[in-house]
Amino acid sequence: MEYRRARQEGGTCFFTVNLADRSSTLLVDRIDDLRRSVRAVKQRHPFEILAWVVLPDHLHAIWTLPPGDGDSATRWMLIKAGFSRALPRQERISASRQRKGERGIWQRRFWEHVITSEPDLQAHIDYVHINPVKHGHALRAWDWPYSSIHRHIRLGWMSADWAAAEADAGMGER
Template sequence: MSYDALNRGRWSQSHRIYAITTVTHQRWPVFRTLRPARLLIGQLRNVHESGAVHSLAWVVMPDHLHWLFELGDRLSLPGVVKTLKARTSRHINGHLGRTGSLWQRAYFDRAVRTHEDVRALARYIVANPLRAKLVDRIGDYPHWDCVWVGRGGNGTALD
């Protein structure tokens, strides 16, 4: 199935908040090790700093990513996901000395409704490691951030 076919019927709106989940190819737990997880986080930072999105919260799980962000004006939602997947595939495959798919081609997205509690959704996203029983306290999990929690330095989820 082509990338265009996967995005048929999918729309995006600038300055709307989206929650996305994307899974690695065959649920490969590549992010269980530090370097691939940090390479993904670096690319989240690059997309954020480019102005394509304003990241609100994210968590990198061993085989998938949950990301909450406000879409900017530079790219469509499919463009943001395509950019992130392409860049992370190139960097992580290069680091691991491999080729092939890193990500499943599809992803799940949800536009957040204006009446929804975005902070509650952010808390739900960053609590994924607790629900998966990877840690007993979220502070013990190294691969997450949220603008409302203060792990960053100046109000972005990626500082």
Template sequence: MTDIRRYSADNRPVFITAVCYQRKPVLANASEKELLLTVMREVKAEMPFRLLAYVILDDHFHWLIKPEPDVAFSSIVQSVKLRFTHRYKRAQNLIQPVTLWQKRFWDHLIRDQDDLHQHLDYIHYNPVKHGRVSDPADYPWSSFLAHQANGSYPNGWGTTQPPASIGTLNFE
């Protein structure tokens, strides 16, 4: 077992990346993406957190969440991954054990407003980065449109070149 330390979020947002086991496209279909969103909402009701941003791709997802002070973000991720796996197995009529997720996940505690905006941009540009769409507004499995509606992103953002704010970030 590796010696991974998880720090308390201390009322700060947390950027999270969870990847499917062996990069298999477990989340490729709309039904699996919807299932993940449903599970996220259910866990959110039990372990309160603010979902600041998200994107779901075929083999991974990124979140930016702000857990309530008494809720550990690692427990949130564990609950979502376990519940999704159980529901996925039921939906697929699978009886045998199945591994859908890599054992660990990537986390980053947001340090300041610049760091927050950098990670928001990374999340919302991700579908373009992975060649799913040429305009982030065309990708339905992201919080981009909600952020654009509240004025955070202008029309055409991320369509001509990667945003300078994400630089060389790579959280895949």
């Protein structure tokens, strides 16, 4: 079966990319390797990062591709491969992956959603930024170090106390 992806040339997409081992903390443990891989791919295959969050076992990103270019799949393949090459070969590899010469670090596919409007974009940016709170990695979105929320606050695109009322209200007695 051939898997087809939407090709939105010059479009904006939301992505979810997962590690194969969802109990792993590899993405935050090796954040510098991930950053190097993203930078290298971005130099050869430009894209604009609108929002990004890296959690221990998965990440969410929103990219805009250049006009006339709709190839997010190659970019993700290269990012995953670059990150994987930086790691020692210690992961469990299934027989299927071994036959194909693959590593066992990433889930094979990624989830994507083509952004269709400004409200859709804002909802997905908010989702990216609140995700560490949703997964229990931080009490407030800006407490998580591996998030584009810090750039958004620095540029004045959102306030420093964004979503704080909800986070504080949920704390209650401990």
